[in-house]
Amino acid sequence: MAGRVTIQDVAAAAGVSPSSVSNLLNNRVDKMVPATRQRIERAIAELGYRPNRAARQLRSGRTQTLGLVVPSVGNPFWGAFAREVEVAALKLGGNVLLCNSERDPGRERRYVEELWEDGIRGIILCTSLPSLDHVADVIEDGLRLVTFDRPAQANDPRSVVSISIDNQVGGHLATTHLIDLGHERIAFVSGSLRSVNRSARYRGYCDAIEAAGLSVSEMPVWTGSETGEFGDVEAAGFGRAAAASLFSGEQEPPTGVVAVNDMTALGFCRGLRDAGLTVGTDVSVIGFDDIILADLYDPPLSTVRQPIAEMAQLAVVEASASPGNAAEPGRSVLLRPQLIARRSTAAPVGAVTSSPA
């Protein structure tokens, strides 16, 4: 019954006009006589009235809902981020509509368009595609797009705001950590490097390697097949396969490993165990993200932390901002990642006796 109660019914029951009910609903109560207000409130309660969002949105053109497109909430990192986004949105009185892209550009595009059609005008898109062409037309229509985990690229539309850690610094941090511990044969393990953040992490890795007087070309870099794409949840299986390959005996194995994210690192650790090796003593492994399970792992996983709560907050503010009070668009916010050294990284077994370069 209550499902079909309209603002008209409330007005009739309270003996006022629909406008007054609407005014109350929208907190325009400054000049309303308390008695009227109470009559309306009683009518609302008695009839069990609930406003119709579609009508409200159609008329006002506004929504309090933000769109959030992540690769996959099945991945603990994205799950944690999504949660932080919701927390931040709630603080601002908004909702969040969450979508999993599975890192598929087609799905990204479909979702962005669908959200736009739903009347949503602010979207946080967690993508790492080098180009935003696939959603360019919606951006032109006036979408406030915030990309996360993907620093701004040269060809990005002007209005896009990018929020990300400095992945190159992060890659450098992780690699330098291993170098400082005395490692000289350091692997880099990642899925396809076609994503901008992964390649930035890789660049940081290369910088650190070269800076230490080592040669990247001699390092075991494992980036999987060019063609095969790996979802975020599959990252673990990927890391496991990488470990199996790197320690198959066909080449000199690394003593330290930089994994492109924690899931891959955890999978890699599993692979090491399969091979009878011990993480932290036989081989040092460092990940990226600091998902909740990194600290729970045995041994606790060293990693590079992203300040997700802070980033989520920023992203929500930017995506919610009406054109007026938004910061200058085209902005790229690059936060600093933080090295979290735990027990999965240690000095290599033969560190002291290794011949100097």
Add this chain to the structure above:
Amino acid sequence: MAGRVTIQDVAAAAGVSPSSVSNLLNNRVDKMVPATRQRIERAIAELGYRPNRAARQLRSGRTQTLGLVVPSVGNPFWGAFAREVEVAALKLGGNVLLCNSERDPGRERRYVEELWEDGIRGIILCTSLPSLDHVADVIEDGLRLVTFDRPAQANDPRSVVSISIDNQVGGHLATTHLIDLGHERIAFVSGSLRSVNRSARYRGYCDAIEAAGLSVSEMPVWTGSETGEFGDVEAAGFGRAAAASLFSGEQEPPTGVVAVNDMTALGFCRGLRDAGLTVGTDVSVIGFDDIILADLYDPPLSTVRQPIAEMAQLAVVEASASPGNAAEPGRSVLLRPQLIARRSTAAPVGAVTSSPA
């Protein structure tokens, strides 16, 4: 520009009436002359027209969007479930609006009401509250509510469909596994038991203990403070604290542990490590859920698996069903959990020499 294109503009551009455009949009093309159709399609493409969902929904009263309320996507189990729900919804041509309740009844209610106001008529609610009173009025209004991870209760409204594993069987499965391995001092570790699934798991635990001729009253049961609620993500910290307490030396420690879920189990393992104990040899630990990290852990965690893909599919079908083709309401689907024995459980050290009861 394109953002303000309406069906009228398209009709004008194509030289037809809005009705015809609408017919095309809704796939009512059976009796449309191909030429007309092409003109309209060209106009749509040229103008970059995109239908306005709010208007569409307001007029037709229909939405393809489902609501999904989980405790927290920060928890890998719920993240994985949410993903499966989305996959299932996509297959049926629908969307999913995801919300984190943090297991707060007030938030559950607020979300359910908000979703209803958004025009959403099917919701999958992952709650474990004994009563559904807090959302009863929305159900009366005609909401198709599917509860997940919470078997039907006596007072539930008739129309509610419940999808869950048989948690009592699951608890029994986990406990019996430890008993079969030779354990005689088996702890149960959980947050508050006020949730129906947790208490069902506990009941299964008790059944198994008693069936083995042991006494529940002599077992170390750790269910945390009555008052303190623990979120799903905090479950790990909780398990860790439980381990610290159970192995503090104040009482005889258990040789086996049934944790109420994998996050708690993983936290417990971390706590054991803090205490210098080894999981799988010194103490056996079994969890619940089989999150992706269970298999990645060192040692791989024994657990009781929930068939989440199958359950998600079921939930989506039920929540999407229009009253007509829905299965009989009030139904409670109880799926069978599956024991996954891995290396975190083994025979206790003193199994053979332990004195018989």
Add this chain to the structure above:
DNA sequence: TTGAAAGCGTTACCAT
């Protein structure tokens, strides 16, 4: 096979 016109429930303007 296509078109005209009446709403869906709300807001916002302009009266009063």
Add this chain to the structure above:
DNA sequence: ATGGTAACGCTTTCAA
């Protein structure tokens, strides 16, 4: 301080 009323963009009869 409150009411009347015209939109918002679309779907859906019903008529042509």
